[in-house]
Amino acid sequence: MVREPVKTSNDKRGNAPEPACNQAPAKSSAATATATVDAMFASQGWKPFRFQRSAWRAYRNGESGLVHSATGTGKTLAVWMGPILQWLDQNPNREKWDAKRPPEARVLWITPLRALAQDTENALRQPIDALGLPWSLQSRTGDSSTSQKSRQLRRLPTALVTTPESLCLMLTHEKLHSAFAGLQAVVVDEWHELLGTKRGVQTELALARLRRLQPGLRVWGVSATLGNLDDAMESLLGPASADQGRLIQGYTKKKIQLESIIPKRIDRFPWSGHIGTRMVPQVAECLDEVNSALVFANTRSQTEIWYQSLLKHRPDWAGRIALHHGSLDGSVRRWVEDGLRDGSLKAVVCTSSLDLGVDFTAVDLVVQIGSPKGAARLLQRAGRSGHQPDAASRLVFVPTNAIELIELAAAQQAIADGALESRPLLSKPLDVLAQHVVTVAIGGGFDDKTLLNEVRSTASYQNLTNGEWRWILDFVVQGGASLHAYPEFHRVQRQGDRYQVTERRIATMHRMNIGTIVSDAAMKVKFLKGNTLGTAEESFLSKLNPGDKFLFAGRLVALVRVKDNFAYVRRAKGEPDSVPRWMGGRMPLSSELSRQLREKLHQAADGVLVGREMKSLKGLLELQQRWSRLPRVDELLIESIKTRGGYQLFVFPFEGRLVHEGMAALLAYRMTRRMKTTFTMACNDYGIVLQSPHRVDVAAAIDHGLFASEQLVADILESMNSTEMAKRQFRQIARVAGLIQQGYPGRQKSAGHLQASSNLFFDVFRQYDPDNMLLSQAEQEVLDLQLETDRMASALDRIENSTVVVTAPDRVTPLSFPLLVDKLRERVSSETLAQRIQRMQQQLEKAAGAE
Template structure:
C-alpha cells in the first residue's frame, strides 16, 4: 500500500495500521509525540502489545514530516543512517528486520534496512563500512565494534535514534554496561541523540531508564507505560495422582502423556523448559509418545547451529511445525503470531519470567495469552500459585544493577583508542555519565588507564600489554596486531569454551561446552539437537559424531542451567505456606496439595511467614538437620556453607550438605544441639562476609570468576578463529595472572572485582544477609519427626544423588516413597 501525497504523516501511519487491521494504542501515540519533541525514554508494556511499532514509528513519522514531497523519494538512493536498533540476541536480528520491514514497505519508504551481527557476511560488513543503511539492526558487540572504525564515526554522528530492544534482558549484565558505554559515546558524537528502550515485565523501571539514558540525559527522559496487563489464562496440568513425597530432578517426564494430549488440542505451541538439557530430553520423550509427530515438532536452543534455529523459526511462522520444545532462546522478541498455547515445564522461578513466556502465545495486541504449567514435582505447584499471586499484586522482579565493572571499562578504553583515540578528561566525563560508572573515582580511572597503557604495575615489563599509547593529548592504538586481536575478542559474553559438533560427513549440529566433551570417551552416545549421536573423535576444536542407536549414555549439561528462585517469588511462597498452615487452600494447585500439607502438619509443621522450620531426623546415613527458609537455591548454597562452618567451630563434627529452593540439609555423624547453636548465634548477621569467605573455597571461586574478567579486560584471549586455544590453556593463563597479581600487585583492582562478583553474583551475599536477618528475627520451630517429611524428602534425595548411580537412584527412591506412603496411611488411620 503506497500512501497518497495528500495525507499528512499521521494519517499515513493511521492508514497503514488500518491496512493491517489494527488501530494505534494511546501509549503508542504518546511515544510518537514524545519522539517528535526530541525526547528519549523507556517503553514498558507486556509482551505482544505493540512495543516494536511504538518505538519504530517515531523515527518514521519524523522523517515523513521532513520529507513530505514523495516525488523526491528515491529508493536507489536511500537516506543516510538514522536509526540503530540494538537487539540482545543475534539470533533475533533476522526476525527483527522482517518486523521492521513491514511498515517501510507498507508506507513505501525509500529506506534501506540491514543487519550487522556476528552472523553477517564479510562482504555486507565491508560494504557497510563505506555507507551504513538508513536503519541498522545490530547487537551490543557489533555496536562496540563499529566504534573501533574511525571512518564510521562521522556517519554515526548523524544517527537520530538508538532503540534498544528487550532492555530488561541486558539490564544488570556486562553486556548491558557495554551498551551503556557505547550509548554514551554516541551521545558524545550527537548530543541530540534520542534513545528509546523497550522492556517488558520489570520491577525497577526508574533504574532501568537511568541506566539506558545516562545520569545526565542530553534529552528529556520519560517512562511510557503501555499494557501491563494482558488478558491471560494460566492453568496447571495437575498429575492424576499427586505424590505426597515428591522429589525434583526426574524432569517430570511422567507428565509426557498429558502434555501430548494438550498439544493435540491446539494448532501450534511452544513447550518451554528451563535448561537446554531438559529440552533435549523432553523432545525425545514426546517423539517416543507420538512417533507420527516426527517432522512436525522441533527443538530450539541457543547451542544449535544458526541454520537449524532459522529452519525452526520459519517452520513456526509458516505453520508447518506443530510445536517447538525450547529454552529462553525463543523467550525474546521473535514474533510468532501463530502460537496459541505455551506450556511451561517446571517452575520458571520468577513471576516476570512466567509473564514473559505466557506472552509468547496470543502475541498480538488484544489477543489472550494462554499458558499451561507442567510441574516437574508436586511442590512446584505452590510456586505457580505464588507466581499468580505476585502477578496479581504487581510484585515483579527487579534486575539488580552492576556497579563499575572495570574489565568492561578497560575493554571500552581500547575500543575508543582504536576508533580515533581519546582525551583522558573528556572520556572520563563521558564514562561518568553512565549510571554504572557514576561513582568512578579519579584513582580508579587512573588505574584502568595505566592498565591499558602499561599493563598495570606488575606487567609493565611486557610489551604485549602496552596496548594503548600516548600521542600528544590523545590516547591511541597504533599496533595493527592489537587492533585485530581486540576486534576479534570484543564483547563480554564469556562462557566455557565451546566446540562445534559436526557429523563426520556433512552438517554442523551446533556447539557444546568443552567441559562436557572432555568427559566423553570415543563411542559414547549423547543426545544433541534432538538426535542420538556417538562421539567419533575430537580434532581441531571440532567434535565429529555419527548417528547412533540405543540409549544415550549422557545428555550435555550446559552452563547457566541454575535458575534460582527470585526474592519476590520466595516471599509469595512463604505467604502460600502460611495460608496452608491456616487451612486456606485457594486455587486448584493448593487444593491438589492438600494430602501433602496434611502429612507435613501431622508429622512436623507448616511454618508461618514469621517462623522458620528446623527438622532433625536420624537416618541410616547419619543425623540430618533440615532448615527451611524458602529463600532460593543460591541463597541456600551460601547459607549451608556458613551454617556448617559456624556449627563446626562450636562442635567437633564434619558435614556434607545439599540444598534446593526451599531449604538446606546438613548431614553429620553426630546430632546437632539446635537450641545451643541458636543461642551461640549460628544465624547471626555479624561478620557474615568473613564467614562466607572462610566457609567456601573463595580463592578457587575468585580464580574462576577472574578467568572471565581477564578475558573481558583483554589480558587473555581465546586465539584466532580456527586456532582457538583449549579451555585448559586459557585457564592456565588466567590462573597465572591471578597468582602473579596476588603476589606482586595485591591492590590490583581486577582481583578486587573478582572477589566482589563472587560475593554478589555467585553467593548473592546481599540476599543472604537479608535472609539471615529475617531468620534472626523469626520464631524457630524445632521439630524431631519420626519419619522424613514431605518438605524434607526432596532434600534427602539430592543428598543421595551424590552417592548413588542414576539407575539405582530411582529404584531406591521409589522404595523410600512406598515406605513413607505406607507410614502416612497408617498414621492417618
C-alpha cells in the same frame, strides 16, 4: 522521569505489530505524515493505541524514553514509527523519494540476542514496505556474512539491527564515526533482559560513546515485565538525563490464562532432578488441541530430552515439531523460526532463545516445563502466545515435582499483585571498562579527561573514582604494576595527550574477543559428511570417547573424532549415553517468588488452600503438618531427624538456591566453632540439609548467634574456599578485561589452556600485586553474584525477627525428602538413584498409611 499514564484503545482488533500491509497509502504530497501512517494502519483494520501515539509524539518532540508494555501489545511499532514519522515530516513529497539512493544511517536498533536479529528485521521491514519508503534495512551480528559487514563499513544502511557486541565492534572502526554522528535514534530492545548484566553495562558505555558523537541523539528503550523502572530509565539515558526521560506505559496487564497439568497421583515425597517426562502424554494432549505452541524448558539439555520424548510418544509428529536453543547452528534456528511464522510447525521445544523479541503470530499456546523461578519470566513466556492486546495469552504449566505446584500458585499471586522482579544493577565492573577503553583507543583514540567524563555519564560508572580511572589507564597502557615488563600487555600507547592502539595485531585480537559473554570454550558439532549442527562446550565433548552416543539438535549422534575445533559425528541408533550440559542453566528462585511461596505455606498452615494447585497438594501438606509443621511467614522451620546416615538438620528459609549455598556453609562454620564435628551439606531452592555424625544442640547454637547478620561477610569468607571461588570468577573477569584471549575463529584455545592462563595471572597478582583491582572485583562478584550476600543478610535479619521452630520428626518429611535425595547424589551406590528413591518413597508411604 516524566511518566505517561496508562492509556488503551477501545478498538477491538488492537494493533498486532507484525502482519504485513499489502496496500500502500495514496500517493499524495499533501498528506500529513500522521495521516499517511493512519492510512497504513487502517488498511489492515487497525487503529493505533494511545500509548503508541504518545511515543510517536514524544519522539517527534525530540524526547528520549522507555516504552513499558506487556509482551505482544505493540511495543515494536510504538518506538519504530517515531523515526518513520519524523522522516515523513521532513520528506512529504513522495515524488522525490529515490529507492536507489536510500537515506544515510538514521536508526540503530539493538537487540539482546543475535538469534532475534532476522526476526526483528522482518518486523521492521513491513511498515517500510507498506509505506513504500526508500529506506535500506539490514542486520549486523555474528551470523552476518563477511561480505555484508565489509559493505557496511563503507556505508551503513538507513536502519541497522545489531547486538551490543557488534555495536562495540563497529565503534573500533573510526571510519564509521561520521555515520554514527548522523544518527537520529537508537532503540534498545528488550532492555529488561540487558539490565543488571555486564552486557547491559557494555551497552551503557556504547550509548555514551554514541551520544558523544551525536549530542542530539534520541535513545528509546523497549521493556516488559520489569519492577524497577526508575533504575531502567537511569541506566538507559544516564543519570543526568533520566529525569527528562519519558516513561510511556502501554498494556501492563495483559489477559493471561494460567493452567497447570496436575499429575493423577501426587507424590507426597517429591524429589527434584527428574524432569517430568512422565507428563509427556498429557503435554501431547494439550498440543493436539492447538495449531501451534512453544514448549519452554529451563535448560538446553531439557529441550533435547523433551523433544526426543515427545517424538517418541508421537512419531507421526516428525517434521511437525522442532527444537530451538542458542547452541544450534544459525541456519537451523532460522528454519525453525520460519516454520513458526508460516504455521508449518505444530510445536517448538525451546529455551530462552525464544523468550524475547517479536512474537510469532501463529502461536496460541505456551507450555512451561518446570518452574520458571520468577513471576516476570512466567509472564514473559506466557506473552509469546495470544499476540494481540485484546487476546488472552495461554500458558500451561507442567511441574517436574509436586512442590513446584506451590511455586506456580505463588507466581500467580505475584502477578496478580503486580510484584514483578527488579533487576539489581551492577556498579562499575572494571573488566568491562578496561575492554571499552581499548575499544575507544582502537576507534580513533581518546583524551583521558574527555573519556572519563563520558564514562561517568553512565549510571554504572557515575561514581568512578579518579584512582580507579588511573588504575584502568595504567592497566591498558602497561599491564598494571605486575605486567609492565611484558610488551604484549602494553595494548594502548600514550602519545602526548592522546591514547591510541597503534599495533594492528592488538586491534585484530581485541576485535576477535570483544564482548562480555563468557562460557566454556565451544566446539562446533558437524556431521562427518554434511551440515554443521551447532556448538557444544568443550568440557562435555572432551569426556566422550569415539562411538559414544549423545542427543544433539534433536538427533541421536555418535562421536567419530575431534579435530581442529570440530567434533565430527554420525547418525546413530539406540539409546544415548549422555546429553550435553551447557553452563548457565541454573536459575535460582527470585526473592519475590520466595516471599509469595512463604505466604502460600502460611495459608496452608491455616488450612486455606486457594486454587487447583494448592488443593491438589492437600495430602502432602497435611502429612507435613502432621509429622512436623508447615512454617508461617514469621517462622523458620528446622527439622532435626536421625537417619542411618547420621544426624540431619533440615533448615527451610525458602530463599533460593544461591542464598542457601552460602548459608549452608555459614551455618556449618558457625556451629563447628562451638563443637568438634564434620558437616556434609546439600541445598535446593527451599532449604538446606546439614548432616553430622554427632547430635547438634540447635537451641544453643541459635542463642550464640547462629543466624546473626553481624560479621556476615567475614564469616562467609572463612567458611568457604573463597580463594578457589574467586579464582573461578577471575577467569571470566580476565577474559573480559583482555588478559586472556580465546584466539581466532577456527583456532580457539582450549578450555584447559584458558584456565591455566587465568590461574597463573590470579596467583601472580595475589603474590606480587595484591592491590590489583581485578582481584577485588572477583571477590566482590563472588559475594554479590554467586552467594547473593545482600539477600542473605536480609534473610538473616528476617529470621532473627522470626520465631525459630525446631521439630524432631521420627522420619523424613515431605519437605525434607527432596533435600535428602540431593545428598544421596553425592554418594556412590550399586543401586541406581531412581531405584533407591523409589524404595525410600515406598517405606515412607507405608509409614504414612499405617497411621
